[in-house]
Amino acid sequence: MSDLNLSESGVRQSDSVHALAAIVHQQEAWASAQGALLSRVETLWADWLHRRRNAIAAASGSFQAMCDCHSLGELVQIRQRWLAGAIERSVADAEALVSIPISLGESATRARARPAEATTRLVRQGKVAPSNSAEAPNQQVAAE
Numbered sequence: 001m002s003d004l005n006l007s008e009s010g011v012r013q014s015d016s017v018h019a020l021a022a023i024v025h026q027q028e029a030w031a032s033a034q035g036a037l038l039s040r041v042e043t044l045w046a047d048w049l050h051r052r053r054n055a056i057a058a059a060s061g062s063f064q065a066m067c068d069c070h071s072l073g074e075l076v077q078i079r080q081r082w083l084a085g086a087i088e089r090s091v092a093d094a095e096a097l098v099s100i101p102i103s104l105g106e107s108a109t110r111a112r113a114r115p116a117e118a119t120t121r122l123v124r125q126g127k128v129a130p131s132n133s134a135e136a137p138n139q140q141v142a143a144e
Contacts, residue, residue, distance in 0.1 A: 033104075040103055044096050051089045058085045 062082040069075045 037104060040100055044100065047096060048093060051092060055086065055089055058082055 059082065062078055065078045066075055069078060
């Protein structure tokens with residue numbers, strides 16, 4: 001380690017630069033996760049509105065068909081088709097709601113892995129001091 005990299009307190013002068021870079025990286029990861037969440041919610045909302053429009057159209061069509069039917073059997077079939085469509089839309093709503101936490105969990109896992117990999121790389125390059133003693137022997141081996 002050269003004397004040019006050390007300040008009076010013995011701390012590397014570039015540590016603050018690396019810390020700032022790590023903070024900026026974390027902020028970018030957070031902003032990316034927020035953007036992904038908003039994008040997912042926007043898609044969910046648009047799909048939900050589409051299903052609601054379909055539900056209104058199906059109900060309107062079913063009511064018109066019920067008014068025009070001539071037998072009880074035909075009325076039951078119209079009601080069953082309407083009910084099947086309503087159930088399908090409800091299932092699609094539930095699947096969409098369940099998919100949000102799953103996709104957020106996956107994106108959060110990926111977002112956490114990137115900073116950890118970057119920190120490990122900086123420690124191995126000797127640009128940042130390890131945060132615990134378990135990493136110190138690995139750094140010495142990598143330096144040799």
